[in-house]
Amino acid sequence: MSSQNIVLETRKVTKRFGGLTAVSGVNLVIPEKGIISVIGPNGAGKTTFFNCVSGFYQPDEGEIIFSDRNNKHVDLVGFAPDNIVALGISRTYQNIRLFANMTAVENIMVGMHPHLKTTWFEAILRTPRLVKEEKDSITEATRLLQFVGLAGAGDELARNLPYGAQRRLEIARALANKPRLLLLDEPTAGMNNKETAEMTEFIRRLRSELGISIFLIEHDMHVVMGISDYITVLDYGEKIAEGTPEQIQKNPRVIEAYLGRGAAAGLHKKSAAADVVAQ
């Protein structure tokens, strides 16, 4: 792990809402081209942690160090979401949040926003630079649509796409920013087995073909165990375990968090962990 370049490193990130500490001192490292997952029971603070990284929440304590496209290290704390996106971190949402009344291509073109250079004045004058930029955007959007397997659906309104296609369109929109790090919030939520398998395969392709690091929240243990390099487990906002999928499966604290103390004590550790994984 230390031999690789680090894309993102959080140091003691803490977020409180009134008296509730949603995320408490979480340290995490995402290596280049890594697929890192966060798991944990409901309400463990996974999405809050995501929101801290993507700038929607400002952490109360800690640092979030991101190495941008030029390998310059930036502390993301205090940055607005649009600045963080421009640095090269894109995200998707647990409940799909496409621009429902825009076409698929338009959705992706909105995602390209950080890379557009032309101004409003050029938009009125329609300068050659703008025309070229617009043309390139459409070409790129079409290419991305093809990449996520939605070729031909470009003029379809986002709201009219089938569920699985919407998920992939959301990823395509995130990719339009040419991110270095992609945050996926439960990308297989609500999918059937076939769609889940496709999505897992697709996430692997993102890493292998585009060289993107992926940070993932996921509930489906098949997906998590099959895809992740490292897994971080949160419970009540605290990191209770970290390691490779094999290590996590054997970790007694993880089993306890998922099944409760009594169940964990009463069961043979190994088989219990295997059960958790099988679920």
Next chain:
Amino acid sequence: MPNYIRNGLRSGFVFGIVIIFLILIGFTRVANELLAPLVKGTSQLPMGFILFMALLGLWAGASAAKRSPVLMGMPDTYQKWNAIISGLIAGIIGGAFVGLFIFVLGSIQTKGMDMRVYLAQLSPDAIKMLTLGRVAWAGAFSIWLIFVITGIAGGLLALFSDSFKLGERMSSSWKNMSAGIGDSAIAKTVNQNAVVRYILYGIFIIILLILPSFLGKYWNYTLGTIGIYIIMGLGINIIIGMAGLLNLGYVAFFAVGAYTVGLLTAPAPQGLHWNFWIGLLVAMVMAAFVGWLLGIPVLRLRGDYLAIVTLGFGEMIRVLVRSKALSSIFGGPQGVRDIAGPMIFGQRFTEREYLYLIVAVIIFTVFITIRLQNSHLGRAWGAMREDQTVAQAMGINIFRYKLLAFALGAAIGGLAGVMFASRNQYTGPEDHTLMVSVNVLALVIVGGMGSIPGIILGSFVLKGLPELLRQIEDYRLLVFGGLLVVMMIVKPEGLWPSKRRQLEMSDVDLPPETDALQVLEEQSSDQKLRGES
């Protein structure tokens, strides 16, 4: 209580109250004058008023009968009686309300009291008309009788014209019509065939060029006013329609434009005597600057709060220019006189030439609007309107884009203000009341937000229609109110909505195109996904 009786009661009650209200505001007298030419009577009776009541009675009876559900499998006679009884009850109740009211008015009148002390509309003449020139009880009874008879007739009318679903049919045919604008064969040819389209544009422009020469001064002026409202509608459309920011103080930008050009070109109070065209440019920049300046503190607010603050700002500008203390700067309540205009051969523009200028400005504004709409700015604004949080997560600087929308919309508002002030050669605080903002907002909503043809249509309807209906000028706002309510029910997305807005307003998901689905299924099959990698 059976349904049809209840409907009759309800309809009679509502119509009775509404008619009393119409009498109190004096609308019945206007109706009498409007309808009188239709009924050529030599008698002394106010035939227009009688016709008006009869029509309302028909309406009351029909609406009562319409509400009664048609019972399937019931014999025809049963339905017939249902409808007639509904109409009858509506007539009796509605007539009783109105008759009783007229009786009371007539009785007071005969006792020699002047009701005008309490309500200006209840003059002796008006009351004489209401009682049909007879004694109170006879007049009241006649009105009641008219109402009962027409109520029954209305019930029968509803039954035989099969207008049980009149409202439904009306709204659906309206929908078909508006869908037809986009889908009809003619529209398709126009959309697809560039030559046909340009020929149509050509014809349209020629009509625009020729028309003003045939119109009198009055109509040129009126069309000019409509044009100025179109410009404002297009400007506020950038703020509300594209960026989704509710601005209720748009008149502020209009005022800034008007006053800037006024103060720069007029002999008093500043005495600068600038050239009109330079004044125009400065006014636009000034309005944009004010929009930007206002936006900085205000645009961090969302929705309702933004609306309230902008509303206050609009009034603030008016109060400022009106204030005595600042009259050495802004001219105070008297306003600014002798504002310069564009010159031709050393002469000021006539109304007709102003109309040409305004049309040119409209074309310029439409051009800018379309360019903005179809650029990354239009997309960014659209994204912001749909989901501000996600738009920000796409790298869009929400604040900057809102400011930009405000400034651009303000510049166009300022341009409209320049046109207005220089055409009238005058501007004063009373040109910039809240009603201007309200009218602009209303025309955009009536026409269809985000739709350029909708805005033009809305402007004609809201500013042009009252000119055609000069006779009921006093009731313009009443008619507008009714029109707006009806429109919001029948066609909430506007008269000529933009495609996108139509989608946003409709809550039914459109069925996806089958071809696209097939494409998707092919694409998402395992083989393809893996085969590509």
